[in-house]
Amino acid sequence: MTTEAVLRRRAIVAIIAAVTAMSMSLSLTIPLVSLKLELRGIGSDVIGIMGALPALSFLLASPFIPALTRIFGTGKILWASLGLCCLSIVGLGIWDNLAFWFLLRLLIGLAMAVLFLVSETWLNQVAEEKKRGRTVAIYISSMTCGFAIGPVLVNLLGAEGNFPFFVSAAIISTAGFFFLYTRGNYPNLSGHSGFSIFTFMKMAPMICAAALLVAFFDGSILTLLPVYGVKNGLTPEISVLMASVLLAGNILLQFPIGWIADRTSREVMILVCGLLGLAGTLSLPFLINIPLLLWPMLIFWGGAVVGTYTLALVLMGQQFKGAELITANAAVGVLWGLGSLIGPASAGVAMKVYEPHGMPLTFAVICAIFVLVTFQQVRNKLKLAVIAENRE
Known part of the structure; x- marks a missing residue:
């Protein structure tokens, strides 16, 4: 070595x-x-x-x-x-x-x-x-x-x-x-970066959307999921266990996601994670009282959502170096702080307005926006690849 x-x-x-x-x-x-x-x-x-x-x-x-x-x-x-x-x-x-x-x-x-x-x-x-x-x-x-x-x-x-x-x-x-x-x-x-923090947000919308998504997820879902469980008739102990299972999914599934991303298109993989995250959010109200399906769903849901941030960091390191990389990370830090501040407040208000399903509905909207942004980026990349291939 x-x-x-x-x-x-x-x-x-x-x-x-x-x-x-x-x-x-x-x-x-x-x-x-x-x-x-x-x-x-x-x-x-x-x-x-x-x-x-x-x-x-x-x-x-x-x-x-x-x-x-x-x-x-x-x-x-x-x-x-x-x-x-x-x-x-x-x-x-x-x-x-x-x-x-x-x-x-x-x-x-x-x-x-x-x-x-x-x-x-x-x-x-x-x-x-x-x-x-x-x-x-x-x-x-x-x-x-x-x-x-x-x-x-x-x-x-x-x-x-x-x-x-x-x-x-x-x-x-x-x-x-x-x-x-x-x-x-x-x-x-x-050295000096060729772009600012705010310019980066325009340059890399998919990475920025992933940072906002996971910050919102950490701030709202992990905070309010036990409350959501209680409001749906689960015991406090089971409700707290839901958050633990969600964290277990975060821990267990990141390496398989990273392994697949190293062998396939990372952009497509982040889109898949976003779709799984959206599916998990939409299914939560229907599975909350079906334990046989709820627990595995929580594992895949948590792993997929956090997987978007894992892959966002991977794409960041792939595309930027040196001073530009620290500027990109700083932009993600700003968005993380913003999402962590907005997430709990908006999801909490939504749960009060539309009890008890306001919280997952709010996150479903955020997740859908992420999927749309990511789909647009993947489509643009595929178009550029086709154009480059035709020129050759």
């Missing part, structure tokens, strides 16, 4: 391990903060605003990340963000002033936005083209595992005292060991 191949493998292992630790820490901190505020008698409106800060952070931080990496370098940005995140989480455990908590949560979100977006760009830069689908799929599955473990740790550690915050800080600090494992071979993202 060549030195380049060894360094590439080290970077991939380090990125995936670091992002798993980051997602675990974030998913431990978010519900922990909410529980702490609830125990202190803080109103649900304040808790809701606090919960929206991670999405707001992505929205605010993402546009500045390309310039920061260009000015300071990727390594310095990663270490500064990691240090800021660790100190802010420790701060949550030391001080209990509400205004200070708002500031700390915002700082954690800003630091996490930098860590996630730079890591995704880095992964795409070092991934081999022929294995890009599988590499990104492992990354998404590992990150989802981290997000799934966080709430479990809340149950194990409890919400009393400062210790859970210190555990969260310790978990994310392990990302530093994984960064060291790369031996300082951080990605070179210097």
Whole structure:
């Protein structure tokens, strides 16, 4: 194995391990903060605003990340963000002033936005083209595992005292060991991109639509699915299990999706995932009380929807490099923040207006828009391929 191949493998292992630790820490901190505020008698409106800060952070931080990496370098940005995140989480455990908590949560979100977006760009830069689908799929599955473990740790550690915050800080600090494992071979993202964040949204509508779709899915479906189950007569335990099964689909199906995408048209594969996502959404009201069909549907539905984001990252790495790749990732970060803010609010209102099926109906509309955008992009690519073949 060549030195380049060894360094590439080290970077991939380090990125995936670091992002798993980051997602675990974030998913431990978010519900922990909410529980702490609830125990202190803080109103649900304040808790809701606090919960929206991670999405707001992505929205605010993402546009500045390309310039920061260009000015300071990727390594310095990663270490500064990691240090800021660790100190802010420790701060949550030391001080209990509400205004200070708002500031700390915002700082954690800003630091996490930098860590996630730079890591995704880095992964795409070092991934081999022929294995890009599988590499990104492992990354998404590992990150989802981290997000799934966080709430479990809340149950194990409890919400009393400062210790859970210190555990969260310790978990994310392990990302530093994984960064060291790369031996300082951080990605070179210097230079100027040929397009801006907003221009990218016009250039790559399919990638942008996938980011909005999955952010909406994470924010609305995973949040409100247990509520939807209860409103349809299921027990609270079964309703919560629905969200867990959905997450299981996210984890289990990403590698098969990435494997297929490495051997077929990635654009066609993302369209297939979108169609499966739409089918799952439309079938949910009919299958909600048919367990034999509901559980497998949830697995395929969750895996297919998140698969659109996996494939969007793959296409991004395939089409863009260097400074343009970090700009593309920053645009996706803005859209992710936007979708995460809009998703829960719109789906919640829809569920209240059209009870109980407003939530899946809202997501079906978003999914249908994604399918239409993707179909148009695939059709345009096929037309260009036919024209090129005729010229030859």
